[in-house]
Amino acid sequence: MDFNLPEEVRMVAESVRRFSTEKLLPKYQYWDKTGQFPRELWREMGELGFYGSLCSAEYGGSELGALAHGVITCEVAHGDFNSAYPVLLNGGMSLILEKLANNNIKNEWLPKVLGGEKFIAFCLTEPGSGTDAAALITKAEEDGDEWVITGEKASVSLVMEADALLVFAKTKQEDGSTGVSLFFVPASSPGFDRAPYDDMGHKAVKRGSASFQGVRIPKENLMGTQGRGFPEAMKLFDIVRVLLTLMCVGAAEQSIDETGEYIKEREAFGQPIGKFQGVQFPLVEAHSHVELIKLYCYRTLWLRDQGLPHTKEAAICKSMGQRFCIDAIYTCMQLHGHYGYTTDLPFQQRLRDTIGIEFADGTSQVQKMIIAREQFGREILSYG
Amino acid sequence: MDFNFTEEQLSIQREVSKICEGFDADYWFDHDHTGEFPFEFTRAMAAGGWLGIAMPEEYGGSGLGITEAAILMQSIAESGAAFSGASSIHLNIFGLTPVIKHGTAAQKERMLPPLIKGDDIACFGVTEPNAGLNTAAITTRAELDGDRYIVNGGKVWTSTAQVANKILLIARTTPAEKCKKAIDGLSLFFTDLDRKYVEIREIEKMGRKCIDSNQVFFDNMPIPVEDRIGEEGKGFRYLLDGLNPERVLVAAESIGVGRAALRIASEYAKERVVFDRPIGQNQGIQHPLAESWCELEAANLMAFKAATVYDSGENSGPFANGAKYLSAEAAFKACTRSMNTLGGYGYAKEYHVERYMREIMIPKIAPISPQLVLSFIAERVLGLPKSY
Numbered sequence: 001m002d003f004n005l006p007e008e009v010r011m012v013a014e015s016v017r018r019f020s021t022e023k024l025l026p027k028y029q030y031w032d033k034t035g036q037f038p039r040e041l042w043r044e045m046g047e048l049g050f051y052g053s054l055c056s057a058e059y060g061g062s063e064l065g066a067l068a069h070g071v072i073t074c075e076v077a078h079g080d081f082n083s084a085y086p087v088l089l090n091g092g093m094s095l096i097l098e099k100l101a102n103n104n105i106k107n108e109w110l111p112k113v114l115g116g117e118k119f120i121a122f123c124l125t126e127p128g129s130g131t132d133a134a135a136l137i138t139k140a141e142e143d144g145d146e147w148v149i150t151g152e153k154a155s156v157s158l159v160m161e162a163d164a165l166l167v168f169a170k171t172k173q174e175d176g177s178t179g180v181s182l183f184f185v186p187a188s189s190p191g192f193d194r195a196p197y198d199d200m201g202h203k204a205v206k207r208g209s210a211s212f213q214g215v216r217i218p219k220e221n222l223m224g225t226q227g228r229g230f231p232e233a234m235k236l237f238d239i240v241r242v243l244l245t246l247m248c249v250g251a252a253e254q255s256i257d258e259t260g261e262y263i264k265e266r267e268a269f270g271q272p273i274g275k276f277q278g279v280q281f282p283l284v285e286a287h288s289h290v291e292l293i294k295l296y297c298y299r300t301l302w303l304r305d306q307g308l309p310h311t312k313e314a315a316i317c318k319s320m321g322q323r324f325c326i327d328a329i330y331t332c333m334q335l336h337g338h339y340g341y342t343t344d345l346p347f348q349q350r351l352r353d354t355i356g357i358e359f360a361d362g363t364s365q366v367q368k369m370i371i372a373r374e375q376f377g378r379e380i381l382s383y384g
Numbered sequence: 385m386d387f388n389f390t391e392e393q394l395s396i397q398r399e400v401s402k403i404c405e406g407f408d409a410d411y412w413f414d415h416d417h418t419g420e421f422p423f424e425f426t427r428a429m430a431a432g433g434w435l436g437i438a439m440p441e442e443y444g445g446s447g448l449g450i451t452e453a454a455i456l457m458q459s460i461a462e463s464g465a466a467f468s469g470a471s472s473i474h475l476n477i478f479g480l481t482p483v484i485k486h487g488t489a490a491q492k493e494r495m496l497p498p499l500i501k502g503d504d505i506a507c508f509g510v511t512e513p514n515a516g517l518n519t520a521a522i523t524t525r526a527e528l529d530g531d532r533y534i535v536n537g538g539k540v541w542t543s544t545a546q547v548a549n550k551i552l553l554i555a556r557t558t559p560a561e562k563c564k565k566a567i568d569g570l571s572l573f574f575t576d577l578d579r580k581y582v583e584i585r586e587i588e589k590m591g592r593k594c595i596d597s598n599q600v601f602f603d604n605m606p607i608p609v610e611d612r613i614g615e616e617g618k619g620f621r622y623l624l625d626g627l628n629p630e631r632v633l634v635a636a637e638s639i640g641v642g643r644a645a646l647r648i649a650s651e652y653a654k655e656r657v658v659f660d661r662p663i664g665q666n667q668g669i670q671h672p673l674a675e676s677w678c679e680l681e682a683a684n685l686m687a688f689k690a691a692t693v694y695d696s697g698e699n700s701g702p703f704a705n706g707a708k709y710l711s712a713e714a715a716f717k718a719c720t721r722s723m724n725t726l727g728g729y730g731y732a733k734e735y736h737v738e739r740y741m742r743e744i745m746i747p748k749i750a751p752i753s754p755q756l757v758l759s760f761i762a763e764r765v766l767g768l769p770k771s772y
Contacts, residue, residue: 125728130728132658135659197733198732198733199732200732201731269772278755278758278771334748334753334754337749341589341590341745342587343588344587348589348590351590355741356731358724358731359730360728364724382666
């Protein structure tokens with residue numbers, strides 16, 4: 001057993017932390033207050049190679065692997081939680097494009113995704129289907145050399161800035177049955193429309209709805225096997241749950257570091273408040289929880305790098321990890337007293353931002369269903 | 385022992401809820417967005433005569449107790465107005481307790497009726513940047529100069545100062561080193577918030593945007609001697625009279641918010657269908673909500689126990705503090721669970737639970753931190769040595 005990060009990953013971590021502290025942390029609250037999309041910054045991160053650990057060198061990736069990708073995600077989130085989002089998204093997209101897209105799309109889009117020039121949004125959830133993804137009703141019909149896509153998608157992250165979209169839609173199979181297929185849709189396609197949500201957090205990374213009214217795309221924009229889109233895409237995606245959790249870990253660690261400094265400086269009743277166990281113990285608990293979950297995230301990513309199954313482990317990370325981190329950040333905010341509630345300090349924003357992860361890519365309830373299935377068997381599934 | 389509300393108390397609930405129906409979720413959503421003070425709401429409450437619920441009848445109040453005031457405030461919060469609604473009138477309800485208890489008849493005649501009618505809006509100048517929980521460390525000075533005091537210094541976390549024309553202000557009239565005890569030498573004033581001598585800077589904060597919080601700076605602000613409440617140097621002791629009722633009200637308000645969140649979550653869980661059945665049919669969804677109901681109702685019992693003890697004239701400190709602590713914890717959990725029940729929609733503002741969530745942070749930290757409540761219980765109830 002070796003618990004040390006590989007040397008190359010450790011060096012990447014150090015340089016990302018430096019970038020994160022110098023370039024991201026000072027702007028974290030600015031993006032929240034303005035709601036602007038930091039396109040230039042995210043391109044810079046792409047150029048520095050932050051998005052490429054999961055992709056092969058053939059398309060410009062670094063092949064550093066899942067553990068490195070997780071470490072980068074976490075270090076970026078130290079400075080700016082929301083800027084960790086493109087690490088997750090563009091990294092995840094590079095996986096899907098490399099495995100499932102045709103050569104034209106790969107050659108044109110993969111380098112731009114890795115370079116932070118282009119962003120691709122993921123359209124699965126619909127107004128009437130989320131957890132039960134198979135209940136989606138968006139459809140794709142063949143018409144000559146084209147697919148015609150019609151439907152409404154909900155809760156699409158980065159919807160307003162996406163240059164293309166990966167859309168799950170129902171298709172009729174040759175045997176007459178209905179399957180779910182995955183399509184690549186450029187945002188410039190006629191018939192595509194979008195609108196943002198007003199959310200509690202993630203102000204720079206707007207979530208919103210996407211509408212497809214008879215959107216026509218070429219035949220070859222079908223990704224992977226017709227009718228197998230859902231399992232083919234999702235099996236690549238266990239890693240996303242770990243990365244989402246590590247975003248929260250980064251934000252929580254940064255909050256704990258800052259609070260550790262604060263409780264040494266802030267005095268009440270003639271001594272630094274950190275000397276009170278009522279203050280130091282909650283912070284110690286927060287630190288302990290975050291340490292535990294970070295180690296478990298790293299182990300899950302290590303399993304993936306070894307080519308071992310990690311579906312259950314990824315669900316464990318996401319089922320409780322983000323909650324540990326949210327609670328830790330809340331403790332930090334509370335230890336700053338009423339000042340923690342001001343928008344001058346970042347804690348309320350980190351809290352609003354990390355709370356959004358409760359719902360991303362399956363709520364903790366859904367993760368528990370997955371853990372139950374993987375650990376105890378399908379016979380105790382609460383559905384079907 | 386009787387755990388039931390009287391018919392009069394139930395009618396308070398009914399009538400207040402009826403007024404609140406005129407201020408629906410969209411009203412509070414809009415005010416949270418624009419940050420505009422909810423004047424329409426406070427006027428409606430004043431017109432209904434509710435602002436004087438706990439003020440003496442001879443000055444236009446209803447002469448009722450903190451129990452009734454807690455019912456009023458809880459009904460407001462529970463309607464969905466949450467702290468945006470409750471905090472808009474919170475100070476009018478209990479803030480003038482020191483004036484009622486220690487003011488002269490002339491002061492009461494002059495100060496209370498305009499507040500009850502809603503013509504005056506008061507704010508509370510107590511907390512300072514370096515004197516939060518240890519109020520006795522206050523450094524804002526009021527120096528006697530003939531028939532007036534001259535005030536210099538600054539306050540922080542003064543709610544509603546942007547819209548207030550009056551302030552209940554505590555300031556040091558005798559330097560701490562000349563006092564036997566640190567809590568001596570502080571005097572209490574209820575006076576005009578004269579903007580000629582006052583600078584008010586709003587603090588941007590996470591939630592409750594329509595009820596402003598501020599830094600307030602005094603630059604040679606004169607206060608007529610007749611605006612001093614009670615004796616000079618005893619202001620801090622007078623202020624203590626108002627602390628327990630405030631905690632009871634905050635507890636009742638928090639529970640109202642928790643109930644409002646549970647209501648939204650339960651409705652949603654009944655309607656949202658996943659895998660062909662409402663998600664509320666899953667124990668994984670129902671049990672956390674049921675647990676929150678139990679926690680809220682238990683905290684509520686302590687809140688009204690505290691109100692009863694206060695109204696009977698006995699020391700309500702342990703229960704008032706305990707109720708504030710339990711209610712804020714229970715309501716925070718209820719908001720968290722409700723938001724999680726709504727999934728991704730809970731994170732979108734149009735479902736309102738996220739606003740409750742941002743607002744319920746306030747009673748967790750104000751008017752006293754949970755740590756200090758626990759220290760108080762440890763010392764005063766359990767007899768443990770003081771830890772600070």
